[in-house]
Each structure stands twice: as C-alpha cells, then as structure tokens.
Amino acid sequence: MDANQQPRSSILMLPWLPHVHVSSYLELAKKFSDKNFDVYFCSTPVTLKQVRESLANQTKTYSIQLVDLHLPNDFPELPPHYHTTKDLPPNLMNTLKAALDGAKPAFGEILKTLKPNLLIYDFIQPWAPAEADNHDIKSVMFYPGCAASIAYMVFYSRNNPTVEYPFPALDFPEIQRQKIGQFMHMHTANGLTNIGRFSECAERSEKMVLINTLSDIEAKHIDFLSGLLGKEMVPVGPLVEEPTNNNNDSVVMDWLNKKHPSSVVYASFGTEYFLSMEEMEELAYGLELSGVSFIWVVRFHGDDFRGKHSIDEVLPEGFLKRVGDRGMVLDGWVPQAKILQHPNTGGFLSNCVWNSTVEGMINGVPIIAMPMKVDQPMNAKLVVEVGVGIEVPRVDGKFKREELTRVIEEVVKQEKGKEVRMKATELSHKLKERGDMDINFAVDKLVQLLNE
Structure with a gap:
C-alpha cells in the first residue's frame, strides 16, 4: 500500500558527519517528506547549521524537523566547531568517531522523546540501531555510496588478496587489494574496525539496506552485494542536490551562458578533499594546455599552502592572466547543480565522490575521473565500465599535466570521445525516464515493514 494512503508515519534520520553523507541523507529526507512521512x-x-541554510534556500518546503545531537564534553581537543568532518584535522578523525559513539545515551533520550516509527541510520554507528531496538523502534541502514565500491571493499575484507574478483573491469592489482583489506580492518575508535562497524550496521538493518544507486547502472553489483551481506539491497537513487536560490549565482551563470554548448569543463573535488601543491599545479597546466573553457573550484588547505591566502598565490605564476576569460576560478561556494544542468557544460572533472558522480550521470555530463582515496578509485572504474567517462591515468603514482590535457581534450573536443558523450546523454535520458520508480518501491518496502 502506498504511503500516501497511510496515516503519517515518522522517520528519524541519523547520518555520519561528512558533507557527502549529510547531503545524501537530506535529499532522501526530502523524498520521504514528499511521500507523506514526517521526518526528523x-x-x-x-552540521545542522548548514542543513538549515540549505533548506532555507530551497524552492519548496518540506516536513523536516531538525534535531540537535550533542556530543559529550569528554574530548577537550574536539570543540563544537569540530563536530563535523569539515576542516577537521586528520588526527582527530578517530576522536570524532569516539565522541559520536559517546552520544548513544543522548540519542536514546531523543528516541524516547520523539518516538519515531522508523530509524534510518548510517554505516558508522552500530549503536544507533541497538538503541532503537531498546525502544522497540524498527531501523534500516542507508548506505549513501555505490554498490560496486563497498562490495569490493567487503569482498577483500573477507578474502585473501590473491583471490580474483568476479568482475574484472572493477579489479585492482594484488597490492591494492591488500591495502583495501588492511583499510577495512583498521581500528577506528572504541576497538571497532571499519569493516566491523559496517558489518554490524548491515546485520542490524531490518530485512533490507537502502543504497544511493540505480539498478540501471549497478544491477549486477547490487545483486552481488546483497549476496555478500545476506540482505536485500534497495536502491533509492539518484539522490542529487536540488538547485538553490542564491543571489551569488548570477556571476557564474552569466559567464557560462556566453559559452558554446558542451564546451565547458567543470572541475571540483568536493568540500572535504584538498589537492596538494603539486596536484594543483599539474591540474592548472592541464586545463591551460587543453585550450577548453573551464570553471575550477579551488580549495586549498594544509602545510603545502602555509602562508598562502588567495587563489593567485596557490596557482602557477601568471596562470590567471594567461587563461583570461577562458577560465573562471573560484574559491567559495558554487551552484554545482545549476552548472551540471547547464547545456554549455561538456565535462565534469571530478575525484568521483559518489554523490557528485551520480549528479554528473543524471545530467548527462561526461566524467573526467581523477580519483584520490577510499572508494573513489572503484567509483572511477564503474564510470568507465558504464561508458560515461574516462579516467586520467597516473604516471608513477602521480597525475601529470600531459595526461590531464589528453583526457580533457578527448572527452570534450575529440572525435574519439564521441561515444562517451553519446552514452552519457543516453544514460541521462534513461535515468530521468525512471523518475521516482526506485524511491516508490523503497517506500512500499518500508511501509510493509512498518505494518508488520
């Protein structure tokens, strides 16, 4: 039975703290709100400060109530502005996980007060479904990444790196398999490993696991992951950020409007990854030598940039003058959704963080894949397998301007990139035609669960 024919049920959503997780959870919250659920x-x-600002800039209103989760005061090195992964010093990541684990009693009080019908939780906090069970509240995990990448990581957390992966197009050399296995068995906080947290969260999830993907691009990987976890994987994608109303958009969009169709490369690596000085320089020269127009979101942080405060200081000398109006370089917030939807955008140079990858796919923008860490290399291989992008190869483990130039030109300008451009357009049409089919199926599954 459809949720719209039911009395309104309430869902409490608890994401892990990186922006990509919060963003995906918020987009799913909007979907649930549209389907007649009250959402906490x-x-x-x-984190909620950013969520509040995002909701305020939306073109419509949602039945979403924000609920503060206060972390314990047991960690003096972790003041409230570090209760997020944004700008968090890397050495404090496990401290943040420990602090979040320590919020279990406070979260229990929230459950006791709000009495939601369902908890949707992330893969990092196994204590959340345990606490929900203590209050007789059903709970389901939502994993905001792609099936292929997490399936690969789970597989090599359980298997020797000499074992061949069943999908060769997504496989890596043995030494990288070994590193992935080591990462999954790495201890985080309170004695829990990465795979331990994920596995317990998946095991506690009632009957299913929601995942931010689509069967059109990952059917075999969804099935494989279901077999690994012993749970039905229910796709709820694509979950992409809606365009927002922002008065600062006009400068970027006016510039983009003046360019030719499918001629501009949009280069962005998200809010929480920072290029090294060497990577920054190679990318700058790659964009310059390609001759294409580009929008580049530059974010810099760390020892490489100590004492540098402006874009001009971190880019190669004379770069901005040489590229002139062909390039727009920005260091703040940009209207990514509007840029990727614009017909003049012809390529997305990305580290392949999953939500941005999906956003590129849904808008038919070919992806220039420049993966950096964790699941991004697997995401990049999936992009290539689906046929909607080309990965920039590393030379001796590093990105080089010559390869960047070659791939940018191939994706945007050359005849040999025509098939990638066509497949990106075809996939976009296919995904848009599906509309809300996947989220409607997921809602039906959740309604059945709540009625049991």
Whole structure:
C-alpha cells in the first residue's frame, strides 16, 4: 500500500558527519517528506547549521524537523566547531568517531522523546540501531555510496588478496587489494574496525539496506552485494542536490551562458578533499594546455599552502592572466547543480565522490575521473565500465599535466570521445525516464515493514 494512503508515519534520520553523507541523507529526507512521512533529521548543531541554510534556500518546503545531537564534553581537543568532518584535522578523525559513539545515551533520550516509527541510520554507528531496538523502534541502514565500491571493499575484507574478483573491469592489482583489506580492518575508535562497524550496521538493518544507486547502472553489483551481506539491497537513487536560490549565482551563470554548448569543463573535488601543491599545479597546466573553457573550484588547505591566502598565490605564476576569460576560478561556494544542468557544460572533472558522480550521470555530463582515496578509485572504474567517462591515468603514482590535457581534450573536443558523450546523454535520458520508480518501491518496502 502506498504511503500516501497511510496515516503519517515518522522517520528519524541519523547520518555520519561528512558533507557527502549529510547531503545524501537530506535529499532522501526530502523524498520521504514528499511521500507523506514526517521526518526528523538528527545531527550535531554545527552540521545542522548548514542543513538549515540549505533548506532555507530551497524552492519548496518540506516536513523536516531538525534535531540537535550533542556530543559529550569528554574530548577537550574536539570543540563544537569540530563536530563535523569539515576542516577537521586528520588526527582527530578517530576522536570524532569516539565522541559520536559517546552520544548513544543522548540519542536514546531523543528516541524516547520523539518516538519515531522508523530509524534510518548510517554505516558508522552500530549503536544507533541497538538503541532503537531498546525502544522497540524498527531501523534500516542507508548506505549513501555505490554498490560496486563497498562490495569490493567487503569482498577483500573477507578474502585473501590473491583471490580474483568476479568482475574484472572493477579489479585492482594484488597490492591494492591488500591495502583495501588492511583499510577495512583498521581500528577506528572504541576497538571497532571499519569493516566491523559496517558489518554490524548491515546485520542490524531490518530485512533490507537502502543504497544511493540505480539498478540501471549497478544491477549486477547490487545483486552481488546483497549476496555478500545476506540482505536485500534497495536502491533509492539518484539522490542529487536540488538547485538553490542564491543571489551569488548570477556571476557564474552569466559567464557560462556566453559559452558554446558542451564546451565547458567543470572541475571540483568536493568540500572535504584538498589537492596538494603539486596536484594543483599539474591540474592548472592541464586545463591551460587543453585550450577548453573551464570553471575550477579551488580549495586549498594544509602545510603545502602555509602562508598562502588567495587563489593567485596557490596557482602557477601568471596562470590567471594567461587563461583570461577562458577560465573562471573560484574559491567559495558554487551552484554545482545549476552548472551540471547547464547545456554549455561538456565535462565534469571530478575525484568521483559518489554523490557528485551520480549528479554528473543524471545530467548527462561526461566524467573526467581523477580519483584520490577510499572508494573513489572503484567509483572511477564503474564510470568507465558504464561508458560515461574516462579516467586520467597516473604516471608513477602521480597525475601529470600531459595526461590531464589528453583526457580533457578527448572527452570534450575529440572525435574519439564521441561515444562517451553519446552514452552519457543516453544514460541521462534513461535515468530521468525512471523518475521516482526506485524511491516508490523503497517506500512500499518500508511501509510493509512498518505494518508488520
């Protein structure tokens, strides 16, 4: 039975703290709100500040209530502005996980007060479904990444790196398999490993696991992951950020409007990854030598950039003058959704963080894949397998301007990139035709669960 024919049920959503997780959870919260659920969105105050601003800039209103989760004061090195992964020093990541684990009693009080019908939780906090069970509240995990990447990581957390992966197009050399297995068995906080947290969260999820993907691009990987976890994987994608109303958009969009169709490369690596000085320089020269127009979101942080405060200081000398109006370089917030939807955007140079990858796919923008860490290399291989992008190869483990130039030109300008451009357009049409089919199926599954 459809949720719209039911009395309104309430869902409490608890994401892990990186922006990509919070963003995907918020988009799913909007979908649930549209399907006649009352939604509570629970996170730390510093995270909810950003969520509140995002909701205020939306073109419509949603039945989403924000709920503060206060972390314990047991960690003096972790003041409230560090209760997020944004700008968090890397050495404090496990401290943040420990602090979030320590919020279990406070979260229990939230459950006791709100009495939601269902908890949707992330893969990092196995204590959340345990606490929900203590209050007789059903719970389901939502994993905001792709099936292929997490399936690969789970597989090599359980198997020797000499074992061949069943999908060769997504496989890596043995030494990288070994590193992935080591990463999954790495201890985080409170004695829990990465795979331990994920596995317990998946095991506690009632009957299914929601995942931000689509069967059109990952059917075999969804099935494979279901077999690994012993749970039905229910796709709820694509979950992409809606365009927002922002008065600062006009400068970027006016510039983009003046360019030719499918001629501009949009280069962005998200809000929480920073290029090294060497990577920054190689990318700058790659864009310059390609001769294409581009929008480049530059974010810099760390020892490489100590004492540098402006874009001009971190880019090669004379770069901005040489590229002139052919390039727009920005260091703040940009209207990514509007840029990727624009017909003049012809390529997305990305580290392949999953939500941005899906956003490129849904808008038919070919992806220039420049993966950096964790699941991004697997995501990049999936992009290539689906046929909607080309990965920039590393030379001796590093990105080089010559390869960047070659791939940018191939994707945007050359005849040999025509098939990638066509497949990106075809996939976009296919995904848009599906509309809300996947989320409707997921809602039906959740309604059945709540009625049991």
